[in-house]
Amino acid sequence: MLSRSVFRSARKNVSPLKYRRHARNFTVLALESSADDTCAAVVTSEREILSNIVVSQNELHASAGGINPYVAIEGHQRNMARPGAISRALDEAKLEMGQIDGIAFTRGPGIGGCLSVGSNAAKNIAAALRKPLVGVHHMQAHALTPLLTSPSDSLPRFPFLTLLISGGHTLIVLADSLxxxxxxxxxxxxxxxxxxxxxxxxxxxxxxSKGYGAALEAFCAAGIQKFGVPVQDDLPPVSLPSPGKLSFSYSGPHSNIERYIYSQGGIEHLDEQVRWKLALAFQQAAVGQLEEKVELGLKWCYRNGHPVNDLVVSGGVASNQYLRERSRLDSDFSSIKLSFPPVQLCRDNAVMIAWASMHRFLAGDFDDYSIEHRAKWSIEDL
Known part of the structure; x- marks a missing residue:
């Protein structure tokens, strides 16, 4: 049955009778469509991932150099319906729709039109088959992913600190419960x-194949193979904004790179090695800022009576190998356990949506079929 450490806080206000009624192996079909990937997955309350389908729209957006919301909406509409992501998730799980116990979907935050595709699909399926429905906060799902993917004897314990980093968010969040x-x-x-x-x-x-962020990471790594490890003084200076303050800023570091390129007459006047040094300087500064702010966050927790034993790093940018290899904490926090989800579950996926909904399904806490998506939605407002 379910691990007590995973669902303890979810059961605080649930009667024993209600919990026992749902304490079997519960199977969830989840949909995710908050940005440019169409995702469906089947996950059980026994922490089993039966399927994980991600239909990328990468080729559709490559020519635009970024996500085009209208193109993304049309892509989701094509990729979600049969014989698309939903059908593939069921086939991979070797289940029929009648064997699904509940339907979950990303309610927000995200691109409104994209969210509506997954939301409408989930609501229609749930209503037609009279299945319970749960809408999930996208960043909550990222934060809770290690409760699914970590070994059962080393799950993050509440309260824990979580660094949520993606294309739309850069957050340090104290997670007190689910x-x-x-x-x-x-x-x-x-x-x-x-x-x-x-x-x-x-x-x-x-x-x-994975967007600009992955391209920059690959360019940095390839340059080290080609040019060797650079002398730090040879790299252009990139600022660390607001040192000592619990806030992030990334417009400054990217502006440092932009000004340097402009001072040299444009990118066409820079050879590959100079461009590589610029990329490397930015990457080091970007990750360095994460490290500094996380340590400030940990100090805040201890000063304010919230000692934590675990740090979770999740979201699309958490798939960055340079970040994973460099991540370390000051000796003052050497006892804190660092948890990353597997790379394939850092980027947007429906597995995390299914898992973040599970405690609500088991508690009998369902949403109405008329629930609306929320393009803007703070994680503090759950």
Whole structure:
């Protein structure tokens, strides 16, 4: 049966009778369509991932150099319906729709029109088959993913600190329970993922198979193989905004790169090695800012009576291998366990949506079929 550590807080206000009624192996079909990937998955309350389908729209957006919302909406409409992501998720799980116990979907935040595709599909299926329905907060799902993917004997324990980094968000959040989150730091301008995209475009990199952020990471790694490890003094200086403050800023670091390129007469006047040094300088500064702010967040927790034992790093940017290899905490926090989800579950996926809905299904806490999506939705407002 279910691990007590996973669902303890979810059961606090649930009667024993209600919990026993739902304490069997519960199977969820989940849909995710908040941005440019169409996702469906089947997950059980026994922490089994029966299927994980991600239909990428990468080729559709490559020519535009970023996500075009109208193109993304049309892509979701094509990819979600039969014989698309939903059908493939059921086939991979070797289940019929009648064997699904509940339907979950990403309610928000995200691109409104994209959210509506997954929301409408989930509501229609649930209503037609009279299945319970749960709408999930996208960033909550990222934060809770390690409760599914970590070994059962080393699950993150509440309260834990979580760094949520993606194309739309850069957050440090204190997770007190499955449903209670406090934002300690956010970005004052743009997210780390968006800054990665902008710098990659400035440097003339191609969109690639996984977008600009992955292209910049690959360019940095390939340059070390080609040119060797650079002397730090040879790299252009990139600022660390607001040192000592619990807030992020990524417009400054990307502006440093932009000004340097302009001072040299444009990207066409820079050879590959110089462009590589610019990319490397930005990447080091971007990740360095994460490290500094996380340590400030941990100090805040201890000063304010919220000692944590675990740090979760999740979201699309958490798939960055440079970040994973470099991530370390100051000796003052050496006892804190660092958890990353598997790379394939850092980027948008429906597995995390299914898992984030599970405690609500088991508690009998369902949404009405008329529930609306929320393009803007703070994780503090769950």
């Amino acid at each position: 449903n209670s989150f406090k934002i300690l730091a956010t970005t004052v301008d743009e997210s780390i993922g968006r800054a990665y995209d902008k710098v990659a475009r400035m440097l003339g990199l191609e969109w690639g």
